[in-house]
Amino acid sequence: MIKIEDIFIVDDEPSLQIFYKQILTFNGFKVAGIANNGIEAISMFKLFPNKPKIILMDQRMPEMSGIEASKIILQMDNRVKIIFITADTSVKEEALSIGAFLFIDKIFTIAELIDAINRAIESYVL
């Protein structure tokens, strides 16, 4: 059974970082960590003793984009479920082609986010 602390937030927007954390904890999940950009995400992912099973990944961030960071993280752990959450729909196809689990367009509701996370969890169970 997946551990709830396994969700890793990668987004450069401070307000969203705060709200993601509240949404997840409110719904019984725990946050493994929060990264401000792709490079930070890779560094943190390497350091996690227990690798998070789900990543909420933004696309457009300073220093390194979500796509570039995801490619490296998936090379480290190809089982991790990366849920892209971005307004930049132009990268949807590319994100899925490199191994992203789901692609959610901003603007989304809390219900849509929780549904996506549950689908990721179910994929592990199955």
Place this chain on the structure above:
Amino acid sequence: MFKGIPIPTYLWQKIENDLILIDYNDAADKLTKGMMKNHIGRKASEMYKNQPKILKELNRCASNQISIFRENEYGSESTGEERFLSIKYGFIPPNLVIVHIEDITEKKEALEILKKSEKELKALTLKLKQSVLKSEEEYRTIFENTGTATVIIEEDTTISLVNKQFEELSGISREEIEWKEKWTDFVVEEDLERMKKLHYNRRKDPDSTQKKYEFRFVNKEGNIRDILIVIDMIPETKRSVASLLDITERKKIEEKLKESELKSRYLMDGITSVGIGIDIVTKDYKVLFQNQVLKEKFGDITGKLCYENYMGLKAPCDFCPMIKALKNNAIESLELTGVDGNSYELFSAPYLDSDRNTEKVIEIIMNITKRKQAEMALRESEKRYREAYNRAEFYKDLFAHDINNILQSILSGMQINQLILTNPEKLENLKINARIIEDQVIRGSKLVSNVRKLSQLEEVEQNLNKIEILNVLKNIILIVKESNKDKNLAIRVDSIGEKFFIEANDYLEDVFENLLINAIKYNINLIINIIVKITREQQNGVNYVKMEFLDNGLGVADSMKDIIFKRGYNDESVLGMGLGLSLVRRIIETYNGKIWVEDRVKGDRSKGSNIVLFIPEVD
């Protein structure tokens, strides 16, 4: 009296059957050179025993008592000379015979010469007649074979002789023309009076009458032909001879040629009027012809070298299209810069002259300076438009990204707060979330304001004024501090002077505000330290105000330093920087300034960043 007769005269007396010389006169003595006295008393039968004719005539005259006239060749005993004599025997009754002897030797010789001359004359006359006949024949042959229609015209305008060509020209046989037709029957009415005058004047004063002119000939069918006539008088006669050359086709060709020349001239004038140059150049680069445009532009360089005078070069151009045109037998073109600094487009085409010689080209030279300038302006305009378009797309993308994040934050905050209301354990988050939502609304408002400003920067040409930057900066610092009261800000201005003037506008406030907000936003320290350092620096002869915004924030990764302010607006890598810094960059560009980012402590990003501005200083 007998003695004084100038004709030698002898007197004989018939005695028995002979005649005796009884007397002679002075002329006879002179004829025989004084020898006659020796012959007095001599018998005729003795004296003329060797001249039986004379002896016979003497006897006959005496016997028959008649006068006789004879001419005889006579060998004189006294002189021994052979002479021709004219002898007249006259009987004087009763028994005398008087003989007159005239020496006609010279007369005879003259007569002989005359006879001979007459004979020669007759022979010559015959020969001449034959020659004349031959000449007439030859003349006739020539007349018939002149190759042009030829006629002989009588004084009364009657045509007395025509050749075959005239028959062909007129369509009438010579039998129907000669001595029957007048030349006036073959001339159009409009030309008739003029030609009649010439006809009569020629007979009065041939030398001063026009001998060669054109007229219109009417043939049997009524067809009109253009004729060149050459006419002159036949010497010593009142007749004239005329050659008629049909120049109808030539006239048509001339007309066409004139028309063609006219068109060519109009074309040339037209080309000249629009400033297009035309020349002809030989393969050894000599200019054979220039139109007025080129003469006015480069002077008359006919016979001179094209590359020296058009291009100011000492050797032919490597790229000369003339050589290519001659080699490929095709039109070649090239754009080049003339010695006058203007841009020209040169079309070079092989030129075939009347000698069928293709070793020269005709060149059309157009001054395309204005076109090139227009093209350059258009390219510049296109470039500016493309840049503006790229910037607009870039701003749109940034705006969409930022506004989505703002809306997402507001939506998520509100939905969470609704959940909190049903879960009192989390009530402490309610206030925090409300504050975040409020911040997002303000941020959204600021975003819209920035977009509007960016749009104005693109659309309206900026009027810059002389502005003192220190005052502006201090005011903005106060505003930023006021709006960030919840944060511990330590903002200091470190300036080497009190006043720094630049050419700027109200957007300068946005530059300072965005840089300060950015320094605060990406800073997690309890005390946010920001130092604004202002100095002067000269680069490439330009005096700049140098402003450095040094902070103790998160710093900027090396990979991002070049991206943030240096790359183009269509570079996706720049999209992460946010609309605020884009606005800063755009404003600084309008001030002809420069902006970039460095580490505050070189090589240690974690110590914060230093955003450097260079803006030209004015007095």
